[in-house]
Amino acid sequence: MVEAGPQTPARATRTAIIAPVPAAEALVGDYRRALDHTAAWPVPAHVTVLYPFVPPEQITQNLLDDVRTSLAPLPAFTCRFSGVAWFGQEVMWLAPEPDAPFRELTRSVWAGFPGCPPYRGAHRDPTPHLTVGSTHLADVADLRRAALELRAKLPVHARIDSVRLIAGGGTPGSWRTVAEFRLR
Numbered sequence: 001m002v003e004a005g006p007q008t009p010a011r012a013t014r015t016a017i018i019a020p021v022p023a024a025e026a027l028v029g030d031y032r033r034a035l036d037h038t039a040a041w042p043v044p045a046h047v048t049v050l051y052p053f054v055p056p057e058q059i060t061q062n063l064l065d066d067v068r069t070s071l072a073p074l075p076a077f078t079c080r081f082s083g084v085a086w087f088g089q090e091v092m093w094l095a096p097e098p099d100a101p102f103r104e105l106t107r108s109v110w111a112g113f114p115g116c117p118p119y120r121g122a123h124r125d126p127t128p129h130l131t132v133g134s135t136h137l138a139d140v141a142d143l144r145r146a147a148l149e150l151r152a153k154l155p156v157h158a159r160i161d162s163v164r165l166i167a168g169g170g171t172p173g174s175w176r177t178v179a180e181f182r183l184r
Helices: 022-035 061-071 100-112 140-153
Strands: 002-004 014-020 046-050 077-087 091-097 130-134 156-160 162-168 176-182
Touching (some): 022 130, 022 140, 046 100, 061 100, 130 140
């Protein structure tokens, strides 16, 4: 089922497909606001399914139908975030367990849109993750301090029952949900 949201923001320059993780907001929301620049866009706590996706001007009802078709066979699922991990010393994130359902979401949408490889093809098998902070906004000492605090508060249990197509740009307040797709 596709639930259409607001139209693509007028100044949108990018799109993404994400799996929102509302169950994590209570734990990571304050950290993300301080440590993750995307929280100000405002992009919710999420695991990225496919980024970048199509240019915003290519979003049509037919494209939304094709996304829905890509996701149709995939069920809603539960997971937990029980560990803090890092990409180098630049990005601190929470690891979902299991991560296979997130990988399947990415594979399925990518198969429907082969011209949109995850992260422009920079990673052959992208690691599902929920970014908490990065050196784009914070320094490593702040990220390490937050990681220690988060470890003591984990795990977070979550049900993933929808995926969103979002669009926006690189400025605070610019991202909006274009469509939401319920998993079966």
